[in-house]
Amino acid sequence: MWLENLRMALRSIMANKMRSFLTTLGIIVGVAAVIGVVSIVQGLNFWIAGQLQGVGATYITVFPNRDPNDPDVAGRDVKLTFEDGQAIVAAVPEIASFTPVYFRGERVRLRDRKATPYLLGVGAAFQEVNNTWVEKGRFFSDIDVAARARVCLVGPELADKLGIAAQALGKDLDVGPVTFTVVGVMEKQGQMFGQNYDNIVVIPFTTAREIYGDEAMKQIRLDFQARSADDVQRAKDLMTALLRERHGIRRDQGDDFQVLLQEEILETTSKILGGITQVVGAVVGIALLVGGIGIMNIMLVTVRERTREIGVRKAVGARRADVLAQFLIEAVTLSALGGIVGILGGWGLGVLGAKAIPGFPDAHVPMWAIGLGFAFSSAVGIFFGVYPAAKAAAVDPIEALRYE
Amino acid sequence: MLIDIKDLVKVYQMGDNQVRALDGVSVGVSRGEYIAIMGPSGSGKSTLMNLIGCLDTPTSGVYRLNDQVVNELDDNALARIRNKEIGFVFQTFNLLPRTSALENVEVPLIYAGVPRVERHARARKMIDLVGLTDRSHHQPAELSGGQRQRVAIARALVNQPSILLADEPTGNLDSKTGEEIMALFDTLNREGNTIVLVTHEEDIAAHARRVVRLRDGKILEDKAREPKGGEAHG
Ligand SMILES: Nc1ncnc2c1ncn2[C@@H]1O[C@H](COP(=O)(O)OP(=O)(O)O)[C@@H](O)[C@H]1O
Numbered sequence: 270m271w272l273e274n275l276r277m278a279l280r281s282i283m284a285n286k287m288r289s290f291l292t293t294l295g296i297i298v299g300v301a302a303v304i305g306v307v308s309i310v311q312g313l314n315f316w317i318a319g320q321l322q323g324v325g326a327t328y329i330t331v332f333p334n335r336d337p338n339d340p341d342v343a344g345r346d347v348k349l350t351f352e353d354g355q356a357i358v359a360a361v362p363e364i365a366s367f368t369p370v371y372f373r374g375e376r377v378r379l380r381d382r383k384a385t386p387y388l389l390g391v392g393a394a395f396q397e398v399n400n401t402w403v404e405k406g407r408f409f410s411d412i413d414v415a416a417r418a419r420v421c422l423v424g425p426e427l428a429d430k431l432g433i434a435a436q437a438l439g440k441d442l443d444v445g446p447v448t449f450t451v452v453g454v455m456e457k458q459g460q461m462f463g464q465n466y467d468n469i470v471v472i473p474f475t476t477a478r479e480i481y482g483d484e485a486m487k488q489i490r491l492d493f494q495a496r497s498a499d500d501v502q503r504a505k506d507l508m509t510a511l512l513r514e515r516h517g518i519r520r521d522q523g524d525d526f527q528v529l530l531q532e533e534i535l536e537t538t539s540k541i542l543g544g545i546t547q548v549v550g551a552v553v554g555i556a557l558l559v560g561g562i563g564i565m566n567i568m569l570v571t572v573r574e575r576t577r578e579i580g581v582r583k584a585v586g587a588r589r590a591d592v593l594a595q596f597l598i599e600a601v602t603l604s605a606l607g608g609i610v611g612i613l614g615g616w617g618l619g620v621l622g623a624k625a626i627p628g629f630p631d632a633h634v635p636m637w638a639i640g641l642g643f644a645f646s647s648a649v650g651i652f653f654g655v656y657p658a659a660k661a662a663a664v665d666p667i668e669a670l671r672y673e
Numbered sequence: 674m675l676i677d678i679k680d681l682v683k684v685y686q687m688g689d690n691q692v693r694a695l696d697g698v699s700v701g702v703s704r705g706e707y708i709a710i711m712g713p714s715g716s717g718k719s720t721l722m723n724l725i726g727c728l729d730t731p732t733s734g735v736y737r738l739n740d741q742v743v744n745e746l747d748d749n750a751l752a753r754i755r756n757k758e759i760g761f762v763f764q765t766f767n768l769l770p771r772t773s774a775l776e777n778v779e780v781p782l783i784y785a786g787v788p789r790v791e792r793h794a795r796a797r798k799m800i801d802l803v804g805l806t807d808r809s810h811h812q813p814a815e816l817s818g819g820q821r822q823r824v825a826i827a828r829a830l831v832n833q834p835s836i837l838l839a840d841e842p843t844g845n846l847d848s849k850t851g852e853e854i855m856a857l858f859d860t861l862n863r864e865g866n867t868i869v870l871v872t873h874e875e876d877i878a879a880h881a882r883r884v885v886r887l888r889d890g891k892i893l894e895d896k897a898r899e900p901k902g903g904e905a906h907g
């Protein structure tokens with residue numbers, strides 16, 4: 270009987286292909302939007318989680334608070350320096366390792382080849398702290414840092430650009446006004462939001478300070494590893510207290526820096542992504558509502574057009590429940606087909622959308638989104654199909670058979 | 674007795690007016706009978722057929738079908754009787770559009786819950802019986818009026834009903850095709866099917882062995898007669 274109903278439904282839908290398509294457009298668009306956005310958001314989530322997994326749960330990073338709209342820091346001389354980091358390492362026993370991170374764009378030149386990578390000025394502990402390792406050659410040592418050595422490492426993409434991917438070590442590279450010796454190539458990291466972590470040149474922090482001056486080192490990032498994941502919260506509290514004291518911040522003033530833990534970064538990003546999902550969810554809710562009303566409308570038309578058929582079916586033995594089931598299944602089939610088309614369309618949209626933005630992580634469609642899209646579109650069919658189906662079931666066969 | 678009707682009354686309410694479409698009809702039908710119901714337009718023929726066919730319930734009176742009091746049954750039980758005990762043939766054929774002849778004949782079996790394979794076999798047998806073997810996959814739009822009515826008759830018979838009800842079955846057919854359909858009814862009756870036929874044409878009524886005449890919802894005359902050429906086909 271169910272199978273019969275499904276066959277009847279498909280036959281009726283196929284008999285009016287264009288009308289069926291237009292009717293389900295609302296549902297198609299709604300489901301496609303949800304799947305498209307979810308696929309992109311999930312792709313991002315996956316990627317961010319993967320990145321953070323990389324630095325580990327013990328990763329702590331401190332930024333200067335440079336928000337010009339924050340009244341706490343407006344008009345203040347915000348500083349976050351290498352010395353702050355050293356003070357933290359000395360005073361907070363939960364901290365295992367530390368590196369300053371100075372970051373800027375810079376021109377480099379190797380004979381006639383030029384490029385504009387990001388320059389990172391970091392400490393010898395950079396590898397452990399950021400879980401980013403050397404692929405070939407060596408990283409610079411504490412001795413290099415103390416000696417302000419003119420040694421550098423290049424990212425794999427920069428090595429490509431300079432044509433030294435095969436044979437990088439020992440080459441002389443002009444970084445800004447100074448010539449460095451390449452001692453290593455970093456491993457491939459990938460991209461995030463268009464920022465390319467493979468197009469980099471890494472030099473000792475002390476050397477960077479010598480070249481760019483103390484003023485440039487006034488606002489840098491400080492990265493730490495705590496000894497264990499249980500320590501990070503306490504470490505954060507101690508670091509905050511220490512930095513406030515060092516920066517002479519009064520009780521009534523807010524911080525001029527920001528301490529972020531890995532789980533907080535994860536929380537923040539998933540909050541943002543969750544917000545996006547919610548907005549899309551609301552839009553989709555409206556689309557499904559409109560789609561559902563479209564289905565109800567077309568089913569009411571169908572019931573009226575097929576009043577005679579309903580009369581015939583009742584005359585040969587269809588019960589009310591049979592007629593109800595037939596039209597309800599037709600409505601659900603219609604909306605579920607719309608859902609399937611929407612899922613496929615949204616999937617395609619997400620994949621293409623993610624590909625279209627350079628450096629964007631691949632789209633990922635989770636099973637639950639597919640299930641949800643299908644379930645929602647079917648539920649819309651049931652909800653908005655009940656009334657027309659009930660009308661069909663209530664048709665008086667005598668009237669119906671007279672109906673022209 | 675197959676059908677036992679006592680003092681059947683059907684009143685339609687039309688605004689403030691009451692129409693007594695049936696006004697105290699009593700009639701009995703035995704198994705194997707071939708009855709024509711005649712009367713002018715508006716005399717209550719269709720109303721009586723709808724009541725016999727369990728499509729409608731009477732205002733008062735008693736209707737027994739196979740010793741079961743039908744007017745006390747609920748909707749589902751009536752649907753079941755329509756499915757198993759009644760075979761309807763309409764003036765306007767009433768086949769499902771975009772549905773092959775064979776599938777049309779299968780419809781009552783679907784509601785009877787007959788499994789697919791058996792359904793096919795039984796529908797095919799009926800299609801053969803009404804002489805449409807080579808038309809079984811045609812849709813109604815591709816069939817002539819006479820062929821459509823044959824499909825309708827096959828559909829009416831497929832669940833082996835107790836009674837075949839035909840309301841002006843030749844009303845939309847030319848006289849030659851009408852005669853062919855009547856010849857099919859004659860054969861079906863000879864094979865034991867009980868037939869109640871509504872018509873206003875004496876020629877058509879002449880096929881039956883008994884004629885009931887209605888006027889203004891009352892039985893005017895109920896009389897047996899020799900069927901026209903009934904034996905000639907045998
Ligand atoms: N649904 C209805 N509502 C009101 N009056 C009806 C209805 N059906 C039939 N009637 C009336 O009942 C009478 C008998 O109708 P019907 O049984 O169709 O007659 P016939 O089939 O003999 O032409 C007519 O006067 C008709 O107008």
Ligand SMILES: [Mg+2]
Nearest residue numbers: 715718719720
């Ligand atoms: Mg009539």
